[in-house]
Structure formats: structure tokens, C-alpha cells
Amino acid sequence: MKNARSLLPTVFLTPAMAILAVLALVPTVYAVFISFQDRELSRPDGRFIGLENYIALFSDRRFLNAIKVSLTWEILTVALTLVIAVGLGILLFECASAKMRNFLSLLFLMPVILPRVSAAFVWKFAFHPLYGIITYPYKAITGQPLDLLSNPFTALGTVALVDVWQWGLFFAVIVLKLLETLPPQPFEAARLDHAKTWEIYAYVALPMLKAPLISLAFVKMIESLRAFDLIYVMTRGGPGISTETLDMYAFSQGFIESGRISYASSMAVLMMIATSVAFTFIWKRAKI
Amino acid sequence: MKKMNTLVSSIAIACAFFGGSVHFASAAECSGTIRVLAQPRDGLTLLEKYKDEFAKLSGGADFKIDYLNENDRRAKTKADASTIGKYNVYYVDEANVALFASSGWLAPLQNYYPKDYDYADFDPGRQKVATYDGKVWFAPLTGGGDLMVYRKDLLEAAGIQPPKTLDEYVAAVKKLNQPDKGIYGTALRGQRGSGANVWRWMPFFKGFGGQWFDGKTPVFDGDAAVKATQTYLELFKYSAPGSQTGGWDEAVGAFTSGQVAMLIESTPLVGMALDKKSSQVADKIGYAPPPTPLTGGGYGHGLAIGAKANKDEAAKQCAGLFIGWATSKENEQRRLAEGQFSELNRTSVMTSKTFADMYGAALGQALADTGKVTAVNFWQSAQWPDLGDRWGIILEELITGTRTDIKGGLDELNGFAKDLVARGQ
Numbered sequence: 001m002k003n004a005r006s007l008l009p010t011v012f013l014t015p016a017m018a019i020l021a022v023l024a025l026v027p028t029v030y031a032v033f034i035s036f037q038d039r040e041l042s043r044p045d046g047r048f049i050g051l052e053n054y055i056a057l058f059s060d061r062r063f064l065n066a067i068k069v070s071l072t073w074e075i076l077t078v079a080l081t082l083v084i085a086v087g088l089g090i091l092l093f094e095c096a097s098a099k100m101r102n103f104l105s106l107l108f109l110m111p112v113i114l115p116r117v118s119a120a121f122v123w124k125f126a127f128h129p130l131y132g133i134i135t136y137p138y139k140a141i142t143g144q145p146l147d148l149l150s151n152p153f154t155a156l157g158t159v160a161l162v163d164v165w166q167w168g169l170f171f172a173v174i175v176l177k178l179l180e181t182l183p184p185q186p187f188e189a190a191r192l193d194h195a196k197t198w199e200i201y202a203y204v205a206l207p208m209l210k211a212p213l214i215s216l217a218f219v220k221m222i223e224s225l226r227a228f229d230l231i232y233v234m235t236r237g238g239p240g241i242s243t244e245t246l247d248m249y250a251f252s253q254g255f256i257e258s259g260r261i262s263y264a265s266s267m268a269v270l271m272m273i274a275t276s277v278a279f280t281f282i283w284k285r286a287k288i
Numbered sequence: 289m290k291k292m293n294t295l296v297s298s299i300a301i302a303c304a305f306f307g308g309s310v311h312f313a314s315a316a317e318c319s320g321t322i323r324v325l326a327q328p329r330d331g332l333t334l335l336e337k338y339k340d341e342f343a344k345l346s347g348g349a350d351f352k353i354d355y356l357n358e359n360d361r362r363a364k365t366k367a368d369a370s371t372i373g374k375y376n377v378y379y380v381d382e383a384n385v386a387l388f389a390s391s392g393w394l395a396p397l398q399n400y401y402p403k404d405y406d407y408a409d410f411d412p413g414r415q416k417v418a419t420y421d422g423k424v425w426f427a428p429l430t431g432g433g434d435l436m437v438y439r440k441d442l443l444e445a446a447g448i449q450p451p452k453t454l455d456e457y458v459a460a461v462k463k464l465n466q467p468d469k470g471i472y473g474t475a476l477r478g479q480r481g482s483g484a485n486v487w488r489w490m491p492f493f494k495g496f497g498g499q500w501f502d503g504k505t506p507v508f509d510g511d512a513a514v515k516a517t518q519t520y521l522e523l524f525k526y527s528a529p530g531s532q533t534g535g536w537d538e539a540v541g542a543f544t545s546g547q548v549a550m551l552i553e554s555t556p557l558v559g560m561a562l563d564k565k566s567s568q569v570a571d572k573i574g575y576a577p578p579p580t581p582l583t584g585g586g587y588g589h590g591l592a593i594g595a596k597a598n599k600d601e602a603a604k605q606c607a608g609l610f611i612g613w614a615t616s617k618e619n620e621q622r623r624l625a626e627g628q629f630s631e632l633n634r635t636s637v638m639t640s641k642t643f644a645d646m647y648g649a650a651l652g653q654a655l656a657d658t659g660k661v662t663a664v665n666f667w668q669s670a671q672w673p674d675l676g677d678r679w680g681i682i683l684e685e686l687i688t689g690t691r692t693d694i695k696g697g698l699d700e701l702n703g704f705a706k707d708l709v710a711r712g713q
Contacts, residue, residue, distance in 0.1 A: 040711075041370035042391040042670065062681075129529035130547060143468060145529035150478070152690045236359070238480055238533050240685030255363045257677040259370065 028272070035266040041259030053266035063267065065241050066249040069156065073231075073245055076160045077167075077224045082217060084168030089175025090201055101176060108169035116166070120233035123162045124149070149235055152242040159234050159243060163227060171216055178209050214286045218279070225275065246271050318349035318606035323597065325354050325368065326379035327361040327589075329429055331623045331631035335614055338622075342613055351610055358535075359481060362673070369393035373596020376607045380426050381589040382417045383482050387670040388592065389420045395593040396423045400608025405616050409634045413662060417588035420668075426590035427615040428633040432555035433584030433662030434491060435654060440574045442471065442549045450576050454495070457550075457579040458523065464549035465526040473526030475539035475548045480684040482666065482676025484535040487585055489683060490665035491552070492516035495581040500667035500675075504713075506705035509698045517686065517694045524687055532687055544569060552578050554587065555658070558651060559629025575651065577658040584662035591615065671708050678704050 039046030129145035237244035254264030465473030498512030
């Protein structure tokens, strides 16, 4: 009986681990393997070239730019999403009636349900300098078209707004539901001590929600790494390379432009190592 | 399920009549589903109405077409052809036919294209584009060169004659540019890509005498490329908003919505501009060959037989039969009847009385005239997409102001080209 019970976790875990090994481990090991070769799509055979791909990456201006863009994207979208989520969540908790909260929660869930590619097309059209509904007021007032997606200084921020629109509103609903689960006593005690509203949230509510908020931040950090479809549809990495993230550049090298799958794999391997190290570090720091 | 796209059985040669008066020369015994990866074309959508006809002709086969836009179609066909190869028929174009053919991803078309479908009837220019290394690889679905398309009403109001030289063209674009009235001088393509901004830039480069390579040595980094880029950037000052990072769709959309005075674009633009369903300027346009010394960008897109998915001769024959039927004279006449100007490729159809009745003699003359200046502007090599796409990025940077040094950009491309040639050896 005891043996059967101790075997139970193994029985449940084995199929899942086996599937994970096939779906994740095999391609990962293969990616590492071919990153030391010079394989291209048009040439099925490749030879081992050691670290040449990795060394070449550090003199590739597009790769270095992609690191910068990816970091900017990550910081921008995670920070803005959390700020919007916490701000809106508190606003709903403070100002909206129960019915209104439910109605707005439903409304705020809609953007994230929308497929990302569809959202990207809708917003791309909305930002069009000639026909876009967002840019129309500017054109009507100034007489000049506003082309946010063609401007290297505004393109990334404009795409980030769409990402935040999808995820910030969704997270706001989660923050609202988290606030609703908190016990009322600490709030009442703070009010008796004449704490202002912002002080109640800054020093009472949010510290109580530290753990779930950190989890939300991690979910968003991982999600932001997978924003390929949104950026690809809205700007294709342009203007020039100003919105070209690492995954997009790797995809371009592997499939769109060169077919250099070994070179693309070396980028993917570096991304995997960097994100694993960074996430482990942040996770450990966040727990302290 | 796995067998859904497997084509079984052999071809039985016989003459047959299907669908009343529609004549198809070969009857076959194919089954399963022929999978096609293509980009959206009205002609292909029209084909889907006649699935039953193909089923009868082929002895029971069906076909399924997956559509992706041009850049995505190029990426997906490359990925599929080089790996699992699940598509029996690929939509290829002038820019990647060399890569697909030299990589062994395609089967030579004429070994499997039924003779009765008369491949020789296709426009000779398109046949040329479909040929690489002495073999034909695809049957054209669309193709042609460039035309200068302009708004007759705007030119007349400004007292401008249709430009015949590039200098006249640039002057006219500047004069016609009136953003305060919602009219822009021209519309170019700024979006990165060998088939996007580079495609529109190349007529300037070639027109100024530029060459890509001398043997295996890159020679494009010279005065012609600098002058071509300067002219292109100058014209961009008068190009419709949105075109700086836009491609064909943005340029054509701006023109057909009445916001552009004149542009030089691929010939299908005329069909779209003349179509009252999609164009607000259908009654106001004129067309002429590109101004001197610009060359027209000769191009061709079509259907080719995938080598991997069609594992045996019978499967290749079925794919060939599908391509033959899809590009047949009968289907092209259906496209003509639907007003799908850009989907016409056969000499017999384009010189027919029906064509002349529908589009008038002037268009026929303009097409004939532009044929004289149509040229292959790109580097005919399997490595062209790689080089062209890299220049596309640098050119987009120049257009959007991320960089300003034209010579520096060309020097960077020169270094890239040398690496590219070395890698290919």
C-alpha cells in the first residue's frame, strides 16, 4: 500500500514528463546541436564550425540592435501593464458598484480574448495616417498626417500600447478580484488611523498582494517575450530595424531572408540562456 | 487523415470532355487532396468554384489552397519545401524560383504539364521569368512589367502632359503634390523586402546603368546606386503617408482611393484602378510606359510542383494536371469574364476580341509599349532574396530617416554581398 502510494506521483508525472521531453527537450537539444554547424535551408548537409556563429553574432549590428529592442520592449510592456493593471484595479475597487465592476470586468476581458493577429490588424488600420480613426483627430486639427508606425521614435511605443491594451485591462480585472479577496479589517484600521486613500493602497493593500503581483509580473515577462505576432503584423520589425526583436530577427535569418537555420539557432540558444539566467535571478531576488 | 494529401494511382491518358463546352485534353485517375500554398489571387479564388470540374477531370481528386500574404507565403514555402514538404503545389515567383529550383525543391514543370494545355501560349516574358537553368519551373498566374498610371483630371488641371522622361516625372510629382487638398504627388513602396521597396527602387538603379554583379564580384556599389537612391528618396518627400513603411497594398490603396496623382507600379494596378467596385478614380486614369530611362520590373508568379510532397511520378503527374487545369485557357477566359485583368497571362486571351472590348485598344497598346522596356532588374541567383531583403532593410532605414548615409548603406551591402558569395561557394 505504501509502495503503491509512493509510486503514484511517478505514474502521474511520467506521461507528462515524457511529452515534455519530446516536445521541448528534443528541439532544444537539436537547436543547440545545429547552432555549432553552418546549415542552411537550401543545403541539407552542414559541417561543424564550432563557435563561429556565436562569435559572428557579436559583430552583427542587427543582433545587437535586437537585444536593445527586446530589452526596451520587455521593460516597457511589463512596467506599463502592471501600472495600468494596478491603477485601474484600484479605481474599479474604489469607485465602481458591484454591478458596474462585473460589467467592466467583462469589457476588460475582451481585448485579451481577441486573437493577437486580429488585434494587430485592427490597430494597424486604426493608426493608418490616412484612414485611421486614432490619427484622424490629429489630422483634422493640424492638417498634417500622423504616421506613428513609420516613425522610428514612436513605432515601438505604439505597438507596446496595443500589447498593454490587451494585457493591462485583463490584469486590472485580476487585481480587482485580488483586492476583493482581501480582509476588510486592515483597511478599516488604516482609516481609523486617518490614512489617506493612496496610503492605504501603498502601505496596506499592495504589500498584502506582493506575491500575486510578482507572479503577474512573471507571467507578463514571459508573455512579452512571445510578442512576435503583434510586432510582425504591425511593423515587420521596421521602420528599418527599430522594432526588430530577437525572436523576429532569428525568424528572419532562419526563414524569411537567408535560410541560415544554424545562425538563427545560435540566437535562439543565447536567448534561452539569457532568459533562464535572468528569470532565475529575478525570481530569487523577488522572493527575498 | 495522414493520407489526406497523399496522391494515389496513375495517369490514364485519354481525351475527355467535361462541363459542356469546356474541353480538357487529359483525364486522369488521381485521388486525395492536392494541397496548394499560395498568396491571395482572385483567379485562385475563382478556381475554387469549379472544384467539381477538376474532380471529374482528375478522376476524383480535390484541392485545398492555403493563402498567405506575399512575404509570409515566401517564408512558409521556403520552410515547408526545405523540411517536411506537405504541399503538392507551391506558388513561386521570379525572386525565389532560382532558389527553389537549385535546391531541388521543385520538379521540372514541363515533364508533367499536359501538352494539350499549350504552355507556349503564355506571354513570352513570363515564360522567360519562369525559366531557370534552361528548365521551366512554373506556370504563370500573374506577371508583366510596370506602367505609369496617372490621374488625367489632375494633370489636365495643372496643365501637365504625361511625363516621358524621369526629370519630367519628378517635376510633375512635385507640382501635383497638394497635401492640403488631400492629394499626394506619388506613392512608392517603403516597406523592406526584395519584392517591396527594392522592387520599386530597381528600375531607377537599372535605368541609371547599374549592375549587380560582374561574375561573382559585386559591382552595384557605385554612382548608379547612389543616384537611384537619391532620386527615390527625393520622390518619397511627395509620397502618400503610410507608404514609407507600406508596400503594394498601401501604394495602390492610396491611388485607388483618389489620394495620389501618379505612380509607377506593376501592371495589375491598371486592372484594379479601372474596376469601379474597388476604385474611386476608375473614370479618371491614364496609363503609359514608365518614363525614360526607367526600366520596367519584369516579374511573374505562378504554380510549381513540389518535389517532396509528390513522392512518385503519379503524384507529380496529378500536381501537373492541377497546374495545367488551373492555368488553362478556359480558366483564363473565366477570369477575363470576371474582369480579373491582373490574372491574365495567355497571349491568345490578351489578344482576343473580348479583351479589346473590355479594356479598349489604348491599354493593349500601353502593355505592348511597356513590354519594350521591361527587364529583369534583379540578380538572377538563388541568393537574390537574401541580398535583396538586406538592401530592403537598409533602404527602409534611409526612407524613414534612421540612417542618412547612402554610400555607407551601400558599402555595408557590399560587404554583405561578398560574405554571401563566399558562403555560397
